[in-house]
Amino acid sequence: MTTTTTTPSTVDYLPVDPASKSARIAVIGCGGISEWHLAAYQAAGYHVVALCDLVEARAVERQQQFFADADIYTDHRRMLARDDIDVVDIATHVDVRPRLVRDALDAGKSVLSQKPFVRDIDEGRDLIAYAATHDLVLAANQNGxxxxxxxxxxxxxxxxxxxxxxxxxxxxxxxxxxxxxxxxxxxxxxxxxxxxxxxxxxxxxxxxxxxxxxxxxxxxxxxxxxxxxxxxxxxxxxxxxxxxxxxxxxxxxxxxxxxxxxxxxxxxxxxxxxxxxxxxxxxxxxxxxxxxxxxxxxSWFGNGMHGSMAELLRALEEGRAPSNAAAxxxxxxxxxxxxxxxxxxxxxxxxxxxxxxxx
Ligand SMILES: NC(=O)c1ccc[n+]([C@@H]2O[C@H](COP(=O)([O-])OP(=O)(O)OC[C@H]3O[C@@H](n4cnc5c(N)ncnc54)[C@H](O)[C@@H]3O)[C@@H](O)[C@H]2O)c1
CATH class of the missing domain: 3.30.360.10 (Dihydrodipicolinate Reductase; domain 2)
Incomplete structure (x- = not known):
């Protein structure tokens, strides 16, 4: 039988930040849920440097709400061409997301993908293998x-x-x-x-x-x-x-x-x-x-969005796979x-x- 020294009040369940918060984050998809991503990143002291949405006004609204210095894009490829972005948070619907994930990996960025990660397991495995080949982290934002x-x-x-x-x-x-x-x-x-x-x-x-x-x-x-x-x-x-x-x-x-x-x-x-x-x-x-x-x-959205990104950033910092690795x-x-x-x-x-x- 396993023994435990944990008691109900000592269970450790809160997000843990990386030692450094200097990683530069870009977001693709500035729709409804991105508000919670960005509120959590702002509260955590993370750096969002670029925001991209096909509808420019949505990206601008998030810029005005949270990261006034972030650059605005409507074409994700133009944003991904920058060499000062470490992590891309992709918060679009699943139907258009796998292509965006691949583009971000192609550009040498680690990725946090909103849920549901994929509609097809083989497509998910391909993306995971692609990230591994390129030595990049691909994490799923199962923020629950x-x-x-x-x-x-x-x-x-x-x-x-x-x-x-x-x-x-x-x-x-x-x-x-x-x-x-x-x-x-x-x-x-x-x-x-x-x-x-x-x-x-x-x-x-x-x-x-x-x-x-x-x-x-x-x-x-x-x-x-x-x-x-x-x-x-x-x-x-x-x-x-x-x-x-x-x-x-x-x-x-x-x-x-x-x-x-x-x-x-x-x-x-x-x-x-x-x-x-x-x-x-x-x-x-x-x-x-x-x-x-x-x-x-x-709360779910506060801790959830914070925890998912924090774990990815810590994994990058510590050179390990994150607990929310897409696999x-x-x-x-x-x-x-x-x-x-x-x-x-x-x-x-x-x-x-x-x-x-x-x-
Ligand atoms: N708790 C949670 O984790 C949670 C809650 C709500 C939604 N979600 C997930 O988040 C995803 C998005 O949901 P939402 O509510 O924000 O949807 P939404 O429809 O409000 O927003 C999607 C945004 O993506 C943009 N977009 C689409 N293709 C793009 C592209 N190629 N480049 C740039 N932007 C692009 C759209 O213009 C739109 O603004 C879904 O997968 C949904 O399941 C998760």
Whole structure:
């Protein structure tokens, strides 16, 4: 049996900055989520030197909000031609992102890619191999890993606090149709809930069960008569491991009493959490030593964007692979792709057999 000296209040879950904050960062894609990237980088004291969006006004707005000295581009290739950029943060939608990732790697820059990393595992592996060949870091911005309530959970499990995990159950009831209502791409994305949104939870499950292989995934989705967008907003997934189970329940057009949470049970304890869809401010750990509620610091977007970039910058500084290396995003993607296929075919799917969103 593993022993641990970690107690609930000593679990280390906050982002850790690099020793030097001098790395020069450029951003491609200045849409909705970039506001949170840039707010976090500004708060962390990082240097953003260039902003690029096809729509110039979006880049200019972010410049005025956060980094007044950053240069503005509408053509990413012109920006990438600069030799004073160390890291490119690519925050566009997945459909156009792989080409931008490759262009940035071609230009000799390390890359932080927004999620979902790719729509196809082979495409992801190609990008990962390409980065390795060029000795560059390619990290996936699975920022949920640094959301306080999830980061705490992962760190507590890694420390051995609750023993071996047996079950992990997550639920989210929230008005996603209203959250994305103003964005035409999201509003019409058929796989909005399980893929674009749910990837954070599939990624989390893959990190909780990092040494285990899921054998079956069953998922179902439905549209809902009260939804304000035309795509399915209700979804469920069951993920089967040899000796463990995980479940995800998404209610994405829930317009009253927003609520999200989890209960993760191990051989030596349980961690529970309850909050809004982006998480709450406390977790409760119950073991033989009793039950302790720990107050959490920060928020998903603040800690998440900070943590993802901080880990990439530290990896560059220390000459190692980051914990959010793009390769670590592939197992979660495979669970997600399996869920999409299961929902489409009404079947049970072995995630090892599924290689893309569409197959
Ligand atoms: N918690 C999270 O991690 C989180 C939350 C929201 C969105 N996201 C992800 O972030 C990505 C973007 O989401 P968003 O809400 O910002 O979308 P958005 O539609 O608001 O913004 C996308 C931006 O990318 C720009 N763009 C597209 N192609 C470009 C190119 N070749 N060069 C420069 N700019 C280009 C568009 O003009 C647009 O401004 C998606 O993959 C989404 O899933 C992540």
């Amino acid at each position: 890993r640094w959301a306080p309530h999830f980061s705490y959970l992962l760190a507590a499990i890694r420390s051995g606090l609750i023993g071996d995990v047996l079950t992990a159950d997550f639920w989210v009831h929230w008005p996603h149709d209203e959250v994305v209502g103003g964005n035409e791409i999201f509003s019409n994305m058929h796989d909005l809930i399980l893929f674009d949104f749910g990837i954070h939870w599939f990624d989390l499950v893959s990190r909780i069960f990092v040494d285990e292989q899921a054998t079956e995934v069953i998922a179902r989705v439905t549209t809902s008569s009260n939804a304000k967008i035309p795509v399915p907003t209700n979804a469920e997934a069951l993920i089967q491991f040899d000796e463990a189970q995980a479940s995800l329940r998404f209610r994405g057009s829930s317009h009253y009493a927003e609520e999200a949470g989890y209960r993760v049970e191990g051989t030596r304890g349980v961690i529970t959490h309850s909050g809004g869809y982006l998480g709450g401010d406390a977790v409760t750990v119950t073991t033989d030593a009793g039950s302790e509620t720990v107050t959490l610091e920060g 670590t995003a592939l197992p979660g993607l495979q669970l997600c792709y399996a869920a999409l296929q299961s929902a489409r075919d009404h079947s049970t799917v072995d995630p090892r057999t599924v290689a893309s969103v569409d197959r």
